[in-house]
Amino acid sequence: MEKLIITIAPTGSLPTKKMTPHVPITPEEIVRTAVACEAAGAGVIHIHARNPVDESPSTDFTVFEEIHEGIKAKTRLITQISTGGRAGMGYEARNERLRLKPEMASLTTGSVNFPGSVYANSPQLIEALAADMKRLAIKPEMEIFDISMVYNAIALVSKGLAVPPLHFDFVMGLKGAIPATIENLVHLKNAIPSDATWTVAGIGPAQLPMAAHAILMGGHVRVGLEDNIYFSKGELATNEHLVERVVTLAGILGREIATPDEARKILHL
Ligand code: ZN
Numbered sequence: 001m002e003k004l005i006i007t008i009a010p011t012g013s014l015p016t017k018k019m020t021p022h023v024p025i026t027p028e029e030i031v032r033t034a035v036a037c038e039a040a041g042a043g044v045i046h047i048h049a050r051n052p053v054d055e056s057p058s059t060d061f062t063v064f065e066e067i068h069e070g071i072k073a074k075t076r077l078i079t080q081i082s083t084g085g086r087a088g089m090g091y092e093a094r095n096e097r098l099r100l101k102p103e104m105a106s107l108t109t110g111s112v113n114f115p116g117s118v119y120a121n122s123p124q125l126i127e128a129l130a131a132d133m134k135r136l137a138i139k140p141e142m143e144i145f146d147i148s149m150v151y152n153a154i155a156l157v158s159k160g161l162a163v164p165p166l167h168f169d170f171v172m173g174l175k176g177a178i179p180a181t182i183e184n185l186v187h188l189k190n191a192i193p194s195d196a197t198w199t200v201a202g203i204g205p206a207q208l209p210m211a212a213h214a215i216l217m218g219g220h221v222r223v224g225l226e227d228n229i230y231f232s233k234g235e236l237a238t239n240e241h242l243v244e245r246v247v248t249l250a251g252i253l254g255r256e257i258a259t260p261d262e263a264r265k266i267l268h269l
Helices: 027-040 061-074 091-100 123-135 147-158 180-193 206-215 239-254 258-266
Strands: 006-008 042-049 079-080 106-109 113-115 117-119 139-144 169-173 195-200 219-223 228-233
Touching: 006 027, 006 239, 027 042, 027 061, 027 117, 027 239, 042 061, 061 079, 061 091, 079 091, 079 258, 091 123, 117 195, 123 139, 123 147, 139 147, 147 195, 169 180, 180 195, 180 206, 195 206, 206 219, 206 239, 228 239
Parallel strands: 006 042, 006 219, 042 079, 079 106, 106 139, 139 169, 169 195, 195 219
Antiparallel strands: 113 117
């Protein structure tokens, strides 16, 4: 079986220092976490920026730049910048960061109800972001919150807005989106093109079981405090410990870990 790519999603938009002191917020903290997670076995880092003062999600280009350049200077990790937007961030606020030319960027190919809010991704927004990524030679990671989003992603290829082989991330177990069950994971995996690669990001308590399923099924794994702040019930996690646990689990199950450069080959970067 192909080597296992571990993506670390250390920050996200939601966890604050009050929820867990282990979440990296400032560019310096995020770069330090990247170094530790690369040493633990990560191949890809999924990047969000925060306002260092109030920890709110940031769209500030200079903050993204500081994080991105810091990670590139100190690690070999594949950088994947999130184009996600909370609180109604529009196209202009979400595409500027692509000018940094990360190797990858996330692209959510549909809308979904998050607990208490709509995560709105209109067809026009999706196509505009996809076109930007294609023009800048950035590989999209299709962020899939529900099965219909797989088909929206595949449709981008026929529109000339994405280039196969595609790469998918199945975000599972978030309230309002697809539940984290093995049946749903098999369904998602069977829906993607045969030449595509895939990762699973289980939310909260779904992170560990979905990682185990993905290791056995030949997929890849995303972990990190963006998706889950606990190591076990009541015990807070650190990003590097979550990576280490996947490395251990993969070892037990007989799957080798991809270095960042091996991950580049697997993902056709
Ligand atoms: Zn994210």
